[in-house]
Amino acid sequence: MHLNVRPDAVLVQAVIAGALSFAHLHDLAEAAGQDGWKAWAYPVSVDLLLVAAWHRLRRLRDAGEPTRSAWTWFAVALAASLGANVATAGLLDLNAVPSWLRILVAGWPALAFLGGTLLVHTPAEEPAAAPDPEQGQDQADVQHVDVEPIHEPDPEPAVSEIPAPELAPALLPPPPPAPAVAVPDALLAYGRKVADEHRARTGSPIDADTLRARLGVPASMAASIAAQLA
Incomplete structure (x- = not known):
């Protein structure tokens, strides 16, 4: 198997630049009193540090x-590399390195x-958890039933009744039939509940007057409810 190796101009340039920068940093550190392996x-x-900052920068950007933070440490490492290249270009006497440069090299x-440490161990923010599609489907299937409250009609104001003169039973006319009053289903169900409670408490069926007082409805409607509950 033959490998075709093609020289890359960018790669060659990177190797040359890295080697020169490496040598300049070594010479500057040696001139600042860091001899031997140091x-x-x-x-x-x-x-x-330059590579770590660039790698962290790409991850954060993606x-x-x-x-x-990544840009800050990338700039610090780049300044150290460029500073060594400029300092060893003849602008600085390597035989008489100033004290401030020795301090910088020693503190590097x-x-x-x-x-x-900050670049490697800084935790990245975890992405927000995606909503569960099954849970969303279950919530969408729930039917919301709007229950309208039952508004009971206001009781009629009490009217002072004038007692009629008593007549003989033979002369008393027959009472007129009570007109039929339409009763809502909800009110009828509530009246049946009240009647059941009254029967359970007293043992006798509820009359129209008691039903009228409990429900707060007109007498005609109370009579109609009592007739339907009988």
Whole structure:
């Protein structure tokens, strides 16, 4: 099996730039008093922080989350790399490194450790749980029944009745038939409940007057309800 390896100009350029930046960071750390293996560890630390910040930046961007923290540490690592490249270009005497630069180089490991820890261990926000389709279907199947309240008619105001003169039974005319009054089904059901409670409490059927007082309806309607409950 033959592998066709094609040189990539971007990859070659990245290798050259990484090697030069690595060497500049090593020279600057060595000039700042970090000799031996410590001088080689500095460019590794800077490059790792740069890669970690870029990786975290891409993940946050893909997830639609804020990327300010990742951009901050990416800028810090990039400034350290560019600063070493500029400092070793002849603008800084590596034989007489100023004190402030020695302090920055000496404090870099703690700063890099803090940045790497925050980038790796910062938890991402969990996406909101999707609603359960079966639960939504069950809720949609529930039928809402609107129950209208029963408005009982207002009782008629009491009218003072004038007693009629007593007549002899033979001369007393027959009473006129009571007109039929339409009773709503809900009111009739409520009257039946009241009549059942009265029978259970007293042992006798309820009369029209008691039914009228309990329901608060006119006498004609109470008589009609009592007739239907008889």
